Amino acid sequence: MAEKNPIEQIRLLVTGGTIDKSYCPVEGQLSFSRTHVLAMLKQARVTLPEEKIQTLLLKDSLDLTEADREVICQAAIAAPETKLIITHGTDTMVQTAERLAAKQPAKTVVLVGAMVPYTFSNSDGLFNLGLAFGAAQLLPAGVFVAMNGRIFPWHVVRKNKAQGIFESTGK
Amino acid sequence: MAEKNPIEQIRLLVTGGTIDKSYCPVEGQLSFSRTHVLAMLKQARVTLPEEKIQTLLLKDSLDLTEADREVICQAAIAAPETKLIITHGTDTMVQTAERLAAKQPAKTVVLVGAMVPYTFSNSDGLFNLGLAFGAAQLLPAGVFVAMNGRIFPWHVVRKNKAQGIFESTGK
Amino acid sequence: MAEKNPIEQIRLLVTGGTIDKSYCPVEGQLSFSRTHVLAMLKQARVTLPEEKIQTLLLKDSLDLTEADREVICQAAIAAPETKLIITHGTDTMVQTAERLAAKQPAKTVVLVGAMVPYTFSNSDGLFNLGLAFGAAQLLPAGVFVAMNGRIFPWHVVRKNKAQGIFESTGK
Amino acid sequence: MAEKNPIEQIRLLVTGGTIDKSYCPVEGQLSFSRTHVLAMLKQARVTLPEEKIQTLLLKDSLDLTEADREVICQAAIAAPETKLIITHGTDTMVQTAERLAAKQPAKTVVLVGAMVPYTFSNSDGLFNLGLAFGAAQLLPAGVFVAMNGRIFPWHVVRKNKAQGIFESTGK
Numbered sequence: 084m085a086e087k088n089p090i091e092q093i094r095l096l097v098t099g100g101t102i103d104k105s106y107c108p109v110e111g112q113l114s115f116s117r118t119h120v121l122a123m124l125k126q127a128r129v130t131l132p133e134e135k136i137q138t139l140l141l142k143d144s145l146d147l148t149e150a151d152r153e154v155i156c157q158a159a160i161a162a163p164e165t166k167l168i169i170t171h172g173t174d175t176m177v178q179t180a181e182r183l184a185a186k187q188p189a190k191t192v193v194l195v196g197a198m199v200p201y202t203f204s205n206s207d208g209l210f211n212l213g214l215a216f217g218a219a220q221l222l223p224a225g226v227f228v229a230m231n232g233r234i235f236p237w238h239v240v241r242k243n244k245a246q247g248i249f250e251s252t253g254k
Numbered sequence: 255m256a257e258k259n260p261i262e263q264i265r266l267l268v269t270g271g272t273i274d275k276s277y278c279p280v281e282g283q284l285s286f287s288r289t290h291v292l293a294m295l296k297q298a299r300v301t302l303p304e305e306k307i308q309t310l311l312l313k314d315s316l317d318l319t320e321a322d323r324e325v326i327c328q329a330a331i332a333a334p335e336t337k338l339i340i341t342h343g344t345d346t347m348v349q350t351a352e353r354l355a356a357k358q359p360a361k362t363v364v365l366v367g368a369m370v371p372y373t374f375s376n377s378d379g380l381f382n383l384g385l386a387f388g389a390a391q392l393l394p395a396g397v398f399v400a401m402n403g404r405i406f407p408w409h410v411v412r413k414n415k416a417q418g419i420f421e422s423t424g425k
Numbered sequence: 426m427a428e429k430n431p432i433e434q435i436r437l438l439v440t441g442g443t444i445d446k447s448y449c450p451v452e453g454q455l456s457f458s459r460t461h462v463l464a465m466l467k468q469a470r471v472t473l474p475e476e477k478i479q480t481l482l483l484k485d486s487l488d489l490t491e492a493d494r495e496v497i498c499q500a501a502i503a504a505p506e507t508k509l510i511i512t513h514g515t516d517t518m519v520q521t522a523e524r525l526a527a528k529q530p531a532k533t534v535v536l537v538g539a540m541v542p543y544t545f546s547n548s549d550g551l552f553n554l555g556l557a558f559g560a561a562q563l564l565p566a567g568v569f570v571a572m573n574g575r576i577f578p579w580h581v582v583r584k585n586k587a588q589g590i591f592e593s594t595g596k
Numbered sequence: 597m598a599e600k601n602p603i604e605q606i607r608l609l610v611t612g613g614t615i616d617k618s619y620c621p622v623e624g625q626l627s628f629s630r631t632h633v634l635a636m637l638k639q640a641r642v643t644l645p646e647e648k649i650q651t652l653l654l655k656d657s658l659d660l661t662e663a664d665r666e667v668i669c670q671a672a673i674a675a676p677e678t679k680l681i682i683t684h685g686t687d688t689m690v691q692t693a694e695r696l697a698a699k700q701p702a703k704t705v706v707l708v709g710a711m712v713p714y715t716f717s718n719s720d721g722l723f724n725l726g727l728a729f730g731a732a733q734l735l736p737a738g739v740f741v742a743m744n745g746r747i748f749p750w751h752v753v754r755k756n757k758a759q760g761i762f763e764s765t766g767k
Contacts, residue, residue: 088422090403101453108540108641109589111443111485111516113455127381128369128419128621129403143453174453198299198450204375204546204717210298213381216403217388232261232300232387247451248299251259272624279470279711280760282614282656282687284626299450314624345624369621375546375717418622430764432745469723470711470761471745540641546717552640552726558745559730574603574642574729590641593601 089220090131094164095120098155098179099141100172102197102208115141119201120170123212135164144172144179144196152182159188166219167192168212173242173249176228180237184226192226193219193234198247260391261302265335266291269326269350270312271343273368273379286312290372291341294383306335315343315350315367323353330359337390338363339383344413344420347399351408355397363397364390364405369418431562432473436506437462440497440521441483442514444539444550457483461543462512465554477506486514486521486538494524501530508561509534510554515584515591518570522579526568534568535561535576540589602733603644607677608633611668611692612654613685615710615721628654632714633683636725648677657685657692657709665695672701679732680705681725686755686762689741693750697739705739706732706747711760 097103097118104113118138124131139158140151159167167188171179173196180194195215197208215229226237230249239252268274268289275284289309295302310329311322330338338359342350344367351365366386368379386400397408401420410423439445439460446455460480466473481500482493501509509530513521515538522536537557539550557571568579572591585592610616610631617626631651637644652671653664672680680701684692686709693707708728710721728742739750743762752765 088404101450106455106541106545108443109586113448123381124403126376126378127403128378128401129381130419131403199448202545202547203448204544205297207297207299209380210294210300210384210387213384213386213403214388215384216381217385217400217405218392220405221389221392229388232295232298232302232384233259234388234391244451248301272621277626277712277716279614280757284619370619373717374619374715376715415622430746465723466745468718468720469745470720470743471723472761473745547639549639549641551722552636552642552729555723555726555728555745556730557726558723559727559742559747560734562747563731563734571730572641574637574640574644574726575601576730576733590643 089166090129092164093131093135093166093168093216093219094162095131095136096155096158096162096167096169097136097138097141098144098147098151098169098171100144100170100196101200102170102211103141104200105202113200117141118170120212123201123209127209127213129216142172144175147172147175147179152179155179156183156186159183159190159192160186162190165190168215168219169194171196173198173230177237177240177242180226180228184237189224191219191222191224193222193229194227195229260337261300263335264302264306264337264339264387264390265333266302266307267326267329267333267338267340268307268309268312269315269318269322269340269342271315271341271367272371273341273382274312275371276373284371288312289341291383294372294380298380298384300387313343315346318343318346318350323350326350327354327357330354330361330363331357333361336361339386339390340365342367344369344401348408348411348413351397351399355408360395362390362393362395364393364400365398366400431508432471434506435473435477435508435510435558435561436504437473437478438497438500438504438509438511439478439480439483440486440489440493440511440513442486442512442538443542444512444553445483446542447544455542459483460512462554465543465551469551469555471558484514486517489514489517489521494521497521498525498528501525501532501534502528504532507532510557510561511536513538515540515572519579519582519584522568522570526579531566533561533564533566535564535571536569537571602679603642605677606644606648606679606681606729606732607675608644608649609668609671609675609680609682610649610651610654611657611660611682611684613657613683613709614713615683615724616654617713618715626713630654631683633725636714636722640722640726642729655685657688660685660688660692665692668692669696669699672696672703672705673699675703678703681728681732682707684709686711686743690750690753690755693739693741697750702737704732704735704737706735706742707740708742
């Protein structure tokens, strides 16, 4: 029997955040037009079917409401796949992770974002997405955050806003 | 007691390959000048100490000799860390993985490369390096290949040269 | 007698604007840290001596005061070179051009900027700077704006903010 | 009467060269697939109609035959526009310029290329194309080379292959 391609067990839920911000030349500001995740996966030469990429929201995570988080939780629960990668703004990523964990989904859920938008030439987004792909495939059920080359269980991570990095609360 | 940062268990061994190729304007060809891995990790906002990045070779993997592979194996064995990421050309990545596996190192060894050099704007290198970081931290001892968003044990992977992707030999 | 390299007649005055904006990961916003013009000229393989690049200001052009414009005018007058390229935000580029023209400098002055910061992978900044280099070397004394592949005398150009392009007032 | 947009007087003839080289992941080499000039002009926010971009050849300029150069000359003569930009490999750019000059076209012809392909993140191609746009619009009839931030009449320029720059033969 042919071995299953584990990529087929992955669904990618897009919620916005820095990773997906674009520069709007007319406004002179960063804003959302559409997700870059499909372009990122093409660049990464990953063959995740387009229908597995689901855009739930395109919001700065500081603007997420409780209703938005519920949308994310419901999509995570409803997904037929067991491995979920959720792109998310970094400022409230841990809050959403906590909400997801409270739902106790029998799935591996990896939240990931970027400190610099993918549209910038020096973005960390592509690396982080790769990290999340590794984490989603290898971790057991649970909710995790993948940032700065590390993978954190949701309950031991915080964003250090002054330094712009995610760190363990245990140290 | 403070939790250990798992990144500190990682050593990165550079051997060259497409990921590190640069364009030489005078020659009009791709060649090696120095590794881009340090710049890549800085872009990824990963704080791996510079001394953990060890350049063994800068070669196209088609040009690797048996002596070169022995250099790679010895460096893997000698490394004090238990998590090794080895950047490597894709054409003979699986051969080197096999050689490494024969040494049975009590370490997690992840080989990674790129189909498009990091110096190109559409490189898969940064994503792949992120994938390898995830894999190295989460996998048990053994030798693995991280490419195309997937992580393969060394003995079930091959490069499909016609399509330019790594695939499982089991399917 | 050796022919003079016309690049030696060029001085580059930096005032800020979109072309020089960087992404600040901690603030999550675009801001100025330092000019990218030197890196741009290195990328362009242009050998303008570093001392010919003079940073006067690093401001969004909507924030320029009359005093700032006077600084720009005085620097233009004081410059020993006869060919000046001034990087400038697009929103009030034409206003500064008008102020410069009123001083009637016996020099070729080319104002240039970008609609997308150089730090974005799809920036127009590098092209525009090339356009300005061509214009500065070939035009007679006067004040000009180089944007969107075109070169406009200062008195017949306006920014069409809705479309994000510079256009001739004569059409 | 409305002023004419001088961009409308420009035609862009593509012949290949480093500027248009792409990385072929399967071959592991640089090669031509299609021209990047249209993408470059879009990035530059220049509204040259697509039909004004004419791909004559996609060749390394070392591989150009006399017949190829005749194709370029005939296209230059046949063009209804008076301002021609020709993208060309750098190694024999001056030879083609000489052939074009011998035809004495009553047009401004600017040859331009790149030392680093546009597909690399540190390419000079976009700057050079901007320089050529400035030169084509401002120069009188004649044949010119636009490289390294400079504009040279065809008969006083040579490529310094050791340094990878174009320089005046007069110095």
